[in-house]
Amino acid sequence: xxxxxxxxxxxxxxxxxxxxxxxxxxxxxxxxxxxxxxxxxxxxxxxxxxxxxxxxxxxxxxxxxxxxxxxxxxxxxxxxxxxxxxxxxxxxxxxxxxxxxx
Numbered sequence: 001x002x003x004x005x006x007x008x009x010x011x012x013x014x015x016x017x018x019x020x021x022x023x024x025x026x027x028x029x030x031x032x033x034x035x036x037x038x039x040x041x042x043x044x045x046x047x048x049x050x051x052x053x054x055x056x057x058x059x060x061x062x063x064x065x066x067x068x069x070x071x072x073x074x075x076x077x078x079x080x081x082x083x084x085x086x087x088x089x090x091x092x093x094x095x096x097x098x099x100x101x102x
Contacts (some may be wrong), residue, residue, distance in 0.1 A: 064088040
């Protein structure tokens with residue numbers, strides 16, 4: 001699981017805030033577990049030819065890379081999370097789960 005250090009708070013927010021929105025709830029669970037439509041997981045399932053990120057072609061396209069490290073998304077990340085390069089723990093610890101899946 002990919003959660004920050006505040007796992008209980010994240011789970012509580014997930015189950016109270018997103019429980020009534022099935023699509024956002026599903027997206028949040030997929031990001032937390034890493035079982036989502038990113039190439040790292042798709043490649044394991046033999047649904048993608050490579051695990052590399054299609055935007056930067058530099059690292060595996062994992063949740064941590066997509067949310068916190070990919071240079072192609074740095075401007076969006078800076079606007080949304082107030083930081084250009086973040087660890088996934090920083091993102092989950094400092095951002096409400098509903099803001100991550102918006």
